[in-house]
Amino acid sequence: MSSQRATLENPDETTAAGDTVRKALYEKLVALVGEGHVLMQEDDRQKHSKTTLPYSKACALILYPSTALEVQGIIKLANEYRWPVWPFSRGNNWGYGTKNALKENAIILVLERMNRIIEVNESLAYAVIEPGVSQKQLNDYLKENKINLWLDCTDSTPNGSILGNAIERGYGYTPYGDHFGHLCGLEVVLPNGGLLKTGGEHSSAKTWNTHKWGSGPYVEGLFSQSNLGVVVKGGVWLMPKPEDFRLFTFEVRSDDRLPEVINALRELSLAGTIQCHTHMVNDFQMLSLLGPYPYDKRDGKTHLSDAALGEFRKKFRIPRWSLVGGLYGAPDVLKMNRKKLKKRLCGLGDIDFFDDKKISAAKKFADFHAKSKEGSVSRIVASLLKPFISLKPIKLIQLIPDIHDILKGVPNESILASAYFKSSSRPPESNLNPAEDGCGIMWLAPTLPATGEAAEELLKLVKPIYESHGFEFSGCFTIINPRTFFLLMGIFFDQKDHEEKARALNLYHELNRAVKSGGFPQYRLGLPAMENFMENENEIHDLLARIKKAADPNGILAPGRYIASTA
Ligand SMILES: Cc1cc2nc3c(=O)[nH]c(=O)nc-3n(C[C@H](O)[C@H](O)[C@H](O)COP(=O)(O)OP(=O)(O)OC[C@H]3O[C@@H](n4cnc5c(N)ncnc54)[C@H](O)[C@@H]3O)c2cc1C
Structure with a gap:
């Protein structure tokens, strides 16, 4: 290894030597993938390093190969130059790290041109x-x-x-x-x-x-x-494509019924009545779906009080926990499963089913409501349609058709808009990009055995940590399989508020430590959690590090990503 080289051990491109090497590597990469597909300008590097985390790691350059052969060539060059490469498919991993490496100055490999x-x-x-x-x-x-x-x-x-x-x-x-x-x-x-x-x-x-x-x-x-x-x-x-499909929503009557609901979901899942991955959000996460964060209701504190949150629950008629799921299959199976769901869940809250007709009424209602300022006819049609849908406020009714689509595998940006909750700008009409638009959001996703008892234990562990760091608890229980759920916890923060950013990162680290030591491992990790992921897992750490060393002796591929390079 030449001493003139910026290497993995010394990847400092701010030195003259580092810069020279980076330029030499750049020339070779351009020859490999074509000039338009290697970005090294400062503004490109800045743009592609943006994340929704409270910090970001600047990259050395961004590459867009178009074939596996080009990827192979890049990896060989990275070995030759001992330069770390971090691969991404399309790089939209918002809330977990976006297109960032653990350390500055990596090559960012984005495979979006390989789209066959x-x-x-x-x-x-x-x-x-x-x-x-x-x-x-x-x-x-x-x-x-x-x-x-x-x-x-x-x-x-x-x-x-x-x-x-x-x-x-x-x-x-x-x-x-x-x-x-x-x-x-x-x-x-x-x-x-x-x-x-x-x-x-x-x-x-x-x-x-x-x-x-x-x-x-x-x-x-x-x-x-x-x-x-x-x-x-x-x-x-x-x-x-299933013969038939129904969206269902369920509102948990009160917080103290939650453990019973978790048990019921497990039983319904084990029995095969529920086959999908239901999502159940708490009131605060639901609020993030309905519009901008109500800064004016904080009363001089860093977060909303439970009373202020209670006002929103009243205003939007949202419960403490709201669930969505889907039923898939033949019409007679759906009919039977609808009955079973109702029987098991009705005592615990309110259940509602949406078929295509009801969804189309919801869409029409939302359209007429949007136009109702323009004239009385729209207003009258909207008021006539509303009882056929539900007594929910307009914001929720507008969401339901998009959720219905997602449950049929048709992607849209409705839920993604919640990443703009604490941002000073509202989400654009389309092509949302929370990282580039300056949004602050981090996710943690501890898993738990699917029992009411475990859910209570986990909530008792994490809610006081949110409180002590001055944030509202934001959670969503999702079925992973009938025996395991995860609790997706969001930390929303304002990227422009430096004090809040620091607090958000402290909260993240404390939650990460707490769920780890509490026996609730995360189903996937954000970058901040990877820094000491394998700390105490000696045998696994040791085996994986040895595999890594054998497969990647120069340690060029995403060093530190889940697997450390040294035992
Ligand atoms: C409001 C909101 C809602 C979200 N909802 C969901 C959701 O419902 N479900 C969900 O799973 N996530 C969700 N996310 C998180 C995230 O946006 C998605 O997981 C998204 O799919 C990740 O981006 P991507 O598909 O472009 O993958 P990438 O960012 O390209 O990949 C994800 C990770 O996998 C690794 N990787 C990717 N490609 C390769 C490769 N070819 N070889 C080796 N390693 C690779 C990379 O290290 C990368 O960090 C949500 C985020 C927000 C902000």
Whole structure:
């Protein structure tokens, strides 16, 4: 290694030597992927380093390869120059780190140009795609080609990557909402530049996209939440379009019924009545969906009092906890499951079902309501339609058709708008980008056994921590599987308020420590939690570090991402 080189050990491009090396590397990368696909200008680096975290890490340059071969070339160059490379599919990981590396001055690899839909197999219900394929792109493709398969989407951006989200083990809503669980067959560029195809000993297996385990040790897991490869192609199982579908909403009557509701959801899930990944948000997270943060109601404090929150619950007629889910299947199965849901949940709160007709009434109501300022006819039609939908305020009624779409795998930006909750600007009409638009949001997602007792224990652990740091508790219980839920906790903050930013980061670290020591491991991690992730996990840490050392001796691929380089 030349002493003139800025290296992983000394990646300081602010030195003259570092800058010279970066420029030499730049020339080689331009030759590899083309000039327009390597960004090194200061303003580009700034723009692409923006996150929704309270801090960001500036990158050295941003690369947009278009083939696996180019990715292999980049990895080989990174090894030659000992320069860290962090791969992203489309880089919309808002709330967890966006396109940031753990340390400054990494190469950021964005695979959005690798956006080919290679195959859709309707009879076996899967697609083979590249990492740049977005949720919108695959959904549009299925609709345009009249393919009777549904995607499962997140409620994040339609521009989000299907593979990127699945590799990170993200979640959606439908029965196919466990995204890594529905990934089957990967092609991966290894840290030495080699290309690996999973599927056991038979790389030509005809079951590559239909049988997850292959033969021999199952290795796909090594490339999920890790730093052992760059995924360049993958198979994704899709859901055959169900004969019938219903959205259902459920409002928990009071806070003290929550443990019973958690138990009921587990039972309904274990019995197969609920097959989807229901989401149940608390009042504050619901408020973030309805408009800007009410700064004027803080009464000089750093957060809303329970009384102020109570006023909002009254104003918007929202309960402490609100749940959405979907029923999928044949009409007679749906009818039976509707009855079972009602029977089990009715004593605990209010349940409502929405079919296509009711959704269309909600849409019409929202349209007429929007126009009602223009004339009395619209006002009259809106008031006539309202009783057919519910007694909910307009803001909630406007949301329901978009949630209905998400539960059918049609992505939209309605929920994503909540990332602008504490921002001084309102979300744009379309193409929301919370990081570039200066929003402050961080997520933590501890998992828990699906019992009311565990839910109570977790809430008792985390709510006082929010309180002591001067923030409102924001939570959403989601079914991972019938035996496990996660509690998605949001920390909303104002990027322009330096004191609040510091407090938000302290809150994050304390919550992270508390859920870890309390036995509630997170289902995925944000960057701030990766700094000391494997601290006390000696055997696992040791094994993974040894695998990392063998696969990536120069430590160039996403160093510190879930797996440390040293035991
Ligand atoms: C309001 C809001 C709502 C959200 N809702 C959801 C939700 O419903 N479900 C959900 O899961 N998330 C949600 N998110 C979080 C996030 O926006 C999504 O997870 C999003 O899909 C991540 O961005 P992406 O798809 O572009 O993936 P990327 O950012 O490209 O990838 C995610 C991570 O995986 C790794 N990675 C990506 N591609 C590769 C690759 N090819 N090889 C190796 N490693 C790779 C990267 O390290 C990256 O950090 C939400 C965020 C906000 C702010």
